[in-house]
């Protein structure tokens with residue numbers, strides 16, 4: 001495991017009041033993952049990654065990177081550790097304006113005493129080559145474009161060959177074509193075995209990575225909610241996060257019952273549920289097993305009418321669900337036609353399955 005945050009809380013104390021920007025974050029990022037962190041402005045994205053890099057310290061909780069609890073490192077140790085193990089990239093590049101591009105890339109090696117001075121120079125050239133900037137090596141940062149400066153910043157972040165790259169809105173100030181090419185560089189780093197964590201506002205870029213983490217109001221949106229509703233935008237996911245109600249069921253417990261009025265849909269976030277077709281007299285027939293990342297209860301909300309099936313928590317373990325009421329469900333469907341279409345498709349399949357198994361009245 002590459003990065004692990006456990007119960008991380010960050011409270012900023014200002015003159016007038018205290019503001020809790022992170023509210024108990026649990027998060028694990030594996031070695032070699034390409035992770036996008038997205039969220040509305042002010043949701044806590046930068047604060048979150050500043051915890052991972054040790055640029056800022058949590059008020060409570062632990063941050064473990066490659067097995068080291070970085071919250072326990074002293075300032076000097078932390079700077080050395082970071083310099084060797086992490087490459088950091090910011091939105092506004094932050095190249096030193098009085099040094100050439102080559103010198104900028106050599107700087108982290110100088111700081112951490114990595115490689116011999118001669119090696120540093122040739123390594124810096126090689127890194128600039130990797131990002132197509134070698135021909136500009138002796139220019140000053142002000143002489144090149146923003147996209148080029150970001151390429152150099154990426155080369156600089158790789159100076160000490162760190163296994164982890166953390167980037168805070170690296171494409172935020174670039175046009176979309178340049179952003180795409182910078183994104184391509186990150187993808188290549190991941191192919192070469194690096195772990196990359198990238199904050200982005202750009203939904204399209206976020207869709208291209210293996211894993212998205214949505215920060216909403218200082219918390220992380222449950223990843224199974226994301227899996228269940230992959231086409232919602234950040235605003236809707238943030239809204240959903242605020243209104244979803246967490247529910248727990250014991251093994252075997254009934255969650256919804258066929259024939260009853262339905263006023264909620266459910267997303268499974270832990271465990272499995274079994275779906276049964278009602279067959280009098282009380283001999284329900286098992287139709288399907290659903291697991292984390294799937295939803296149920298949507299048919300009654302989408303099509304009206306009573307529940308079409310009974311759903312129980314699996315006998316083999318407890319179940320955690322996120323419930324959304326009619327109103328939130330309506331907002332979700334209304335916000336994304338793709339989600340609506342996909343749900344329609346799921347419902348059609350489910351009703352066909354029920355009808356195929358001989359239940360009456362399910363071929364609506």
Ligand SMILES: Nc1ncnc2c1ncn2[C@@H]1O[C@H](COP(=O)(O)OP(=O)(O)OP(=O)(O)O)[C@@H](O)[C@H]1O
Pocket residue numbers: 012013014019021039040041042043044045046047048
């Ligand atoms: N040093 C600080 N002192 C007080 N409040 C802070 C401090 N840093 C951040 N905050 C507050 O914490 C919240 C989260 O900030 P953060 O910068 O992490 O958000 P963000 O999601 O990265 O936003 P953006 O996308 O706009 O950069 C904000 O409401 C911000 O005002």
